[in-house]
Amino acid sequence: MIRKAEPADLPTIKTLYFRLFEQMAHYEPDYMQAAHQDEAFLHKVLAGEDHFTAFVYQSAGEIKGMAITQLQESPPYNCFVPLKCMYLMDLIVAADARGHGIGTALMDRVKMWAKEKRADYLELSVLSKNSLAEALYLREGFEAYSTSMRMKIN
Numbered sequence: 021m022i023r024k025a026e027p028a029d030l031p032t033i034k035t036l037y038f039r040l041f042e043q044m045a046h047y048e049p050d051y052m053q054a055a056h057q058d059e060a061f062l063h064k065v066l067a068g069e070d071h072f073t074a075f076v077y078q079s080a081g082e083i084k085g086m087a088i089t090q091l092q093e094s095p096p097y098n099c100f101v102p103l104k105c106m107y108l109m110d111l112i113v114a115a116d117a118r119g120h121g122i123g124t125a126l127m128d129r130v131k132m133w134a135k136e137k138r139a140d141y142l143e144l145s146v147l148s149k150n151s152l153a154e155a156l157y158l159r160e161g162f163e164a165y166s167t168s169m170r171m172k173i174n
Contacts, residue, residue, distance in 0.1 A: 106134035
C-alpha cells in the first residue's frame with residue numbers, strides 16, 4: 021500500500037535516508053559521506069510545507085520505500101517556458117525489498133500525484149554511477165536532458 025507519509029513514519033524515513041546517503045557516499049566518496057538527513061527538513065516535508073509531499077510504501081506494517089516530491093515553477097528567466105514541474109527529490113527502497121516492484125509502484129504514485137497537481141513534467145537527478153536507479157528511471161520513461169560535470173582539483 022502506498023500512502024502519504026505521517027509524522028509517526030519519521031524514524032523509518034530517517035533510517036532509509038541514512039542508507040541512501042551511505043550508498044551515495046559509496047558511489048561518490050570524494051564528494052559525499054554517510055549522514056543523517058536534516059530532521060527540520062523532514063518535518064517540513066511531512067507537514068507539506070513548500071509544496072513538498074512524501075509517500076511511503078508499506079507492506080505487512082513495515083515501510084519498505086518512500087518518495088519525496090516538490091512541486092516547482094519554472095525559474096523567472098525569459099528563456100524558460102513557464103511550466104510546473106513535479107521534482108522527485110528522492111526515491112528510496114530498502115535494500116532487502118529491492119527487485120519487487122516497489123520503486124515502480126512509488127514512481128506510478130508520483131506520476132499520479134503530478135497529474136493531480138497539474139504538473140507539466142517530472143524531473144529528477146540521479147548519480148551517474150547509480151546504474152540501478154538510472155535503469156528504473158529509463159524504464160519509467162525518463163530521458164537525459166542535461167549532464168553535470170565536475171573535475172577534482174588536486
